[in-house]
Amino acid sequence: MHAMQYEITLPADYDMGVIRRRVADKGHLLDAHPGLGLKAYLIRERGQDGSPVNQYAPFYLWRTAEGMNGFLWGPGFRGLSADFGRPVVHHWLGAGLVAGTRTEQAPTTATRATVPLPEGADPAEAVEQALRALAELPQHPGLHTAAVAVDPGRWELLSLALWHGPAPDGVPGARYRVLHLSRPELDRLPTGRHW
Incomplete structure (x- = not known):
């Protein structure tokens, strides 16, 4: 599994209705894309859910590099x-995945946290801790x-x-709204630890 995201930060007075219309018109185009586990069409709006910016920030979980x-x-x-x-595309190697009880309902919110692993820290231990937290979700x-x-x-x-309803308090990271979810091969992504 490969995770990928790009963030397009927009002006403070940008009409986010433009992004909503774009997703409404084009979001379905990846609903059957080969190799795609899921694409969450994420936005942040300045002044909502603690966001300092307007941002369009789609997030992907890929089943295949070819996709x-x-x-x-x-x-x-x-x-x-x-x-x-052309935005900078961030890319991560998948370490683990869990499915919740709401996979048949469209998610409405998302949380995303990134943490730098300090020099000298054991990356394997940090991944293990993150996987233990993942298993509790x-x-x-x-x-x-x-x-x-x-x-x-x-x-x-x-x-x-990804959450159906508001993201729970205490979950760290930036908060997003999910405008659409393409999930052509979500059921084919391996769950649990990825090694």
């Missing part, structure tokens, strides 16, 4: 780049899907959770 490459070198990403400029009745991944180039740990 990810097909998207990045295909018309969808080209169109986004033509409209907003399915007990929450609103959980849709949650993942842990690592960027070994920057030594950064990522935790993402």
Whole structure:
């Protein structure tokens, strides 16, 4: 599994209705994309849920590298780049995935936290701790899907959770609204630890 996200930060007075319409018009285009586990069309709005910015920040879990490459070198990403400029694409290697009790209902919110792993820290122990926390999340009745991944180039740990309803208090990280979820191969992503 590969995790991927790009963040397009927009002006403070940007009409986020433009992004909502874009997702309403084009979100379905990846509903059957080969190799895609899920794409969560995420937004943050300045002044809501503690967000200091307006941001369009789609998040992906890829089942195959071929699917990810097909998207990045295909018309969808080209169109986004033509409209907003080519964003930096962050990429993490999947370490674990859990399904919640709400996978058949569309998620409405998401939380995403990234933590740098300090020099001298044992990355394997940090991943183990994140996986233990991940294993506890399915007990929450609103959980849709949650993942842990690592960027070994920057030594950064990522935790993402999709929720049906408000994200629970105490879950760390930035909070997003989910405008649409494409999930063509979510059921084919391996759950649990990924090694």
